[in-house]
Amino acid sequence: MTDQAYTFAYLDEQTKRMIRRALLKALAVPGYQVPFASREMPMPYGWGTGGVQVTAACLVPEDRLKVIDQGADDTTNAVSIRRFFARTAGVATTEATAEATLIQTRHRIPEQPLREGQILVYQVPIPEPLRFLEPRETETRKMHELEEYGLMHVKLYEDIARHGTIATSYAYPVKVEGRYVMDPSPIPKFDNPKLSGNAAIQLFGAGREQRIYALPPYTAVVSLDFDDHPFTASKPGHACDLCGAAHSYLDEVITDDAGGRMFVCSDTDFCAGRRREGHQGRLGGQA
Amino acid sequence: MNAQALSGGFAEAPLQSARAFRAVMEAMARPGTLHEVTGAAPPAPLSVAAGVVLLTLCDDTTPLHLAGACDTPALRDWVAFHIGAPLVPAPEAQFALGRWADLMPVNRFAIGQPDYPDRSATLIVEMPDLRAGGARLTGPGIRTEARLTLPGVAAHQANHARFPLGFDLILTGDSRLAALPRSTRVEAE
Numbered sequence A: 001m002t003d004q005a006y007t008f009a010y011l012d013e014q015t016k017r018m019i020r021r022a023l024l025k026a027l028a029v030p031g032y033q034v035p036f037a038s039r040e041m042p043m044p045y046g047w048g049t050g051g052v053q054v055t056a057a058c059l060v061p062e063d064r065l066k067v068i069d070q071g072a073d074d075t076t077n078a079v080s081i082r083r084f085f086a087r088t089a090g091v092a093t094t095e096a097t098a099e100a101t102l103i104q105t106r107h108r109i110p111e112q113p114l115r116e117g118q119i120l121v122y123q124v125p126i127p128e129p130l131r132f133l134e135p136r137e138t139e140t141r142k143m144h145e146l147e148e149y150g151l152m153h154v155k156l157y158e159d160i161a162r163h164g165t166i167a168t169s170y171a172y173p174v175k176v177e178g179r180y181v182m183d184p185s186p187i188p189k190f191d192n193p194k195l196s197g198n199a200a201i202q203l204f205g206a207g208r209e210q211r212i213y214a215l216p217p218y219t220a221v222v223s224l225d226f227d228d229h230p231f232t233a234s235k236p237g238h239a240c241d242l243c244g245a246a247h248s249y250l251d252e253v254i255t256d257d258a259g260g261r262m263f264v265c266s267d268t269d270f271c272a273g274r275r276r277e278g279h280q281g282r283l284g285g286q287a
Numbered sequence B: 001m002n003a004q005a006l007s008g009g010f011a012e013a014p015l016q017s018a019r020a021f022r023a024v025m026e027a028m029a030r031p032g033t034l035h036e037v038t039g040a041a042p043p044a045p046l047s048v049a050a051g052v053v054l055l056t057l058c059d060d061t062t063p064l065h066l067a068g069a070c071d072t073p074a075l076r077d078w079v080a081f082h083i084g085a086p087l088v089p090a091p092e093a094q095f096a097l098g099r100w101a102d103l104m105p106v107n108r109f110a111i112g113q114p115d116y117p118d119r120s121a122t123l124i125v126e127m128p129d130l131r132a133g134g135a136r137l138t139g140p141g142i143r144t145e146a147r148l149t150l151p152g153v154a155a156h157q158a159n160h161a162r163f164p165l166g167f168d169l170i171l172t173g174d175s176r177l178a179a180l181p182r183s184t185r186v187e188a189e
Helices: A013-028 A049-058 A076-088 A137-145 A150-163 A189-195 A268-276 B013-029 B048-057 B073-082 B153-161
Strands: A064-069 A102-106 A119-123 A174-176 A180-182 A201-206 A211-215 A221-223 A250-254 A261-265 B064-066 B095-099 B111-113 B116-120 B122-126 B135-138 B146-148 B168-173 B176-180 B185-187
Touching: A013 A049, A013 A201, A013 A211, A013 B013, A013 B048, A013 B116, A013 B168, A049 A076, A049 A102, A049 A119, A049 A201, A049 A211, A049 B013, A064 A076, A064 A268, A076 A102, A189 A221, A201 B013, A261 A268, B013 B048, B013 B168, B013 B176, B048 B073, B048 B095, B048 B122, B048 B168, B048 B176, B064 B073, B153 B185
Parallel strands: A064 A102, A102 A119, A119 A201, B064 B095, B095 B122, B122 B168
Antiparallel strands: A174 A180, A174 A221, A201 A211, A250 A261, B111 B116, B135 B146, B135 B185, B168 B176
């Protein structure tokens, strides 16, 4: 069997139509989780089956695809999904955020601001923000219907009671256009402000949980908080050790067994771009 | 069935429907923007854009309502051959196709349920004169404001007032399309 034996972008046409109809309804009701008949994909659940199906339904042959996993272009998940679409859709790929027309992401929003015409597809493990507070789907659906989100504020309040601050640091719940509470997927809360007013179309796919939701461009997205405990987009208090960036999200890397560590940008394209421009961090000369 | 019904579909469905969907999605995500589509040659009086939308989104799982002037034997045959959508009365339709006047009264169409607002109709409205200018649109997908020629501003305001319930519109004219989701606020010019 050759690569040409696949239809464009792997999925059959009827499946793509079903996903496309769900995407349109998701865009019409921002933040609402649209059920869809998720298919088995040639990769295990948890590896982005939802994101891959959304990407497959959106791709056109002219697209330039970028795939990132925790900000990195060169990790297993990102490489395998990028190769999957290079094979089954024949699309061009890139690691540069600015050149990409469609970006599939696992758990990060690129540091470089997105522009009109770009699409950001998120891989979502648990789409229901209320799931760990209320395990029954019948109940959480009713809570969304009635805008009954008090439980989420109780959870954030319990954070404050126990830790003194809101300790939720990723998958931080947001409210979309003053209506639906939405899980932004497990992005660090550092990325939450980029959800709001973004020029790109943001699509969220959860394969195992069979849900699709979306944020049209320039949608108002507010991170939940309290007047006396306002939301803060926190990050480690360091600069990148490679490129010196002070305002990017950082990964901590253990470098030896004597307590040595370094902090590096989680967005590899952003970090490499800065180093090409001559920026250098604490360890930039050695790495 | 006449032989004409056999032509006018996508020649290369995977690629043409992908490009067409991208245009429809951009339209739905950015209400009021106009997008060119190609690839369908449906029988009169249907526009190219409406034909493309049907071929891209509808199949044998989507009940379709043909309203008024669009409910012709030639179009029924074309839909039967290329799409296979069951033709149904307005209240059961997932998609409806027609001129705005033929779709009236629009309160016949599904607006979803409070717990499943996605179970609502999408109306494909054939427009004689689709262009920017006219009613003022604001809301998700629109940076400041957009302008679009719209029939029946009051009906869209009533539709938006029920958010998250409501139907969504895809407006088609010649080879151009635009969209108006229920989330958009509409004001008369």
